[in-house]
Amino acid sequence: MTTALGAGPAPKQRADATRNRARIITAAREAFVEHGALAPLDEIARRAGVGNATLYRNFADRRTLIHQVALSVIARVIEHAEAATAEEPDSFAALVRFVHASADERIGALCPLLSDHFDPDDPELEASRVRLEQVTNDLIARAHADGLLRADVGTGDVIIAITQLTRPLPGTACPDLDQFVHRHLQLFLDGLRNPARSELPGRPATLDDLKKRV
Template sequence: MTTVAAPRRRADATRNRARIVAAAREAFVDHGAMAPLDEIARRAGVGNATLYRNFADRRTLIQQVTLAVIERVMAHAHAATAEEPDSFAAVSRFVHAAADERIGALCSLLSGTTDPNDPELVDARAELKQVTEDLITRAQDDGLLRSDIGAGDVLVAVSQLTRPLPGTGCLDLDRFVHRHLQLLLDGLRTVAPSPLPGRAVTLEDLTHRV
């Protein structure tokens, strides 16, 4: 019985940890780095004791969420590179996928809440930098992406477009992100622009309350 129960307990613990990280990511996007840990436990469907057993404090949880987001963004980059024969389509797919990870909304997690010199974070950021640069360079070498931009331009733009704007908590701006990302991408390409998703944004849209 022991040999059966132990692996099951380990599997349950792994699932709980993953649920906590996913719930924390959502809570940090919604409420910032100081989102209540009780709320995170509730979203994850676990007790407070389980949360603290996996993560000793808020700083540790934030670090793991940051690593998880970086890993997900890198996975999107690798998938785009492997599955899109058109190098500009690969860049476009990566940009939209990175936006869906809400990396702009999570940027504040890195400010004053994590150790920038932590080896895991240093390695993860270096790998993200490399895979993003590879995507950009490939499209530039193919003549599909303008040569006067770098990977940093792309990540900054995605971060800015997915960062909540001050004083706009009452506005539903998320629905415009992919449209504006496509406008950005069309400004970066060297050939005919692609169709924009959605519809034109009106002034009435900007005053819509959630």
């Protein structure tokens, strides 16, 4: 029986609501990767195993859902960077772990979401970007300081590689290339090791360069 203060079933209800919200975000991320930002919300609800009413109760509209998906993916990428930094004694191994884990989050699919459906000055998104920049810069700086990462590579170079290799984007006629993503990422990572075997043209890409594109 529920007490006057509602102390009975409330914790379970909150836990169920939290799980539903998480399932919707996960399903939306998968749908957006496959079909783009206009993936049907009914399909997202079906994948999450919830009713349409539950989806709309948690996310008022498509823009709100996209916003939360993007923040969720960025948060997971930050967690990967922090875990790699804390748990890998070898700084280059930490970088390798971060790159492969970030690829599994399909961060390349975020690019059209951010460019077409976001306010670039959104404070929540900007705070996430700042934190992502900090943790990835730390990974790169450690590998540079240890002499394991070639000196002419910047944080932006790594992020660009991850985003490009986690495509093709939704709606293309390209075959399913996901099975090759980690193979090609490892080829890229092998090319980052110091000493360098070639001289790269231009200058290292920075995260500021990427912001100009969003």
